[in-house]
Amino acid sequence: MKPLYLASGSPRRRELLTQIGVPFTAVSADIDETPLDDETPSAYVERLARGKAEAGRRALPAGMDGCVLGADTAVVLDGRILGKPLDQADSMAMLLSLSGRDHEVLTAIAVLDGQRCESCVVRSRVSFRSITEQQALAYWNSGEPRDKAGGYGIQGLGAVFVAGLEGSYSAVVGLPLCETSELLGHFGIPCWQTLSAR
Numbered sequence: 001m002k003p004l005y006l007a008s009g010s011p012r013r014r015e016l017l018t019q020i021g022v023p024f025t026a027v028s029a030d031i032d033e034t035p036l037d038d039e040t041p042s043a044y045v046e047r048l049a050r051g052k053a054e055a056g057r058r059a060l061p062a063g064m065d066g067c068v069l070g071a072d073t074a075v076v077l078d079g080r081i082l083g084k085p086l087d088q089a090d091s092m093a094m095l096l097s098l099s100g101r102d103h104e105v106l107t108a109i110a111v112l113d114g115q116r117c118e119s120c121v122v123r124s125r126v127s128f129r130s131i132t133e134q135q136a137l138a139y140w141n142s143g144e145p146r147d148k149a150g151g152y153g154i155q156g157l158g159a160v161f162v163a164g165l166e167g168s169y170s171a172v173v174g175l176p177l178c179e180t181s182e183l184l185g186h187f188g189i190p191c192w193q194t195l196s197a198r
């Protein structure tokens with residue numbers, strides 16, 4: 001089996017990949033995340049996931065080979081991408097814009113080796129209950145929103161805002177595990193066999 005590298009600095013993605021029992025090494029993959037003019041949210045996350053996988057491959061020590069997995073998550077409201085909050089005001093404005101409404105979470109994954117790259121986008125719909133300004137401020141003060149797309153974490157305190165979810169929970173957290181295991185299988189990295197060997 002080829003070694004697997006996760007091109008990500010996200011602790012959530014490391015935890016999620018660990019959850020499905022695939023051995024991997026994390027490598028850094030810092031890329032420019034500025035959207036292109038007229039780029040759809042879906043094309044944006046897919047381009048970034050591929051870009052992170054490519055950057056991860058370039059960061060491998062000389063002589064190392066294997067598969068590299070990259071991912072990108074965006075929260076999308078009315079066709080507009082909400083990134084990570086810049087500051088308290090941005091975080092509160094973001095959360096209040098999501099209050100009492102549905103939004104989409106798009107997560108793209110990309111796997112590449114020396115020969116080819118395969119990618120896909122997973123779309124989920126999240127319904128938020130109404131959120132007051134006071135709650136948005138308290139949530140900012142918890143420290144949780146800072147490094148998260150859309151300024152919330154469904155896996156943390158942010159769960160109290162989530163009235164419903166249609167789609168993939170693990171994709172919202174940052175790595176769609178069902179689709180990731182399928183894509184890794186195309187590159188000869190079997191999650192199931194690793195699990196049953198335990």
Ligand SMILES: Cc1cn([C@H]2C[C@H](O)[C@@H](COP(=O)(O)OP(=O)(O)OP(=O)(O)O)O2)c(=O)[nH]c1=O
Binds near residue numbers: 154
């Ligand atoms: C919506 C949502 C996002 N997030 C996180 C997942 C991602 O880490 C982050 C989205 O930003 P990304 O740019 O996708 O990822 P990242 O910069 O954190 O990590 P890397 O590029 O190195 O892989 O938001 C949650 O943890 N929970 C949630 O509910």
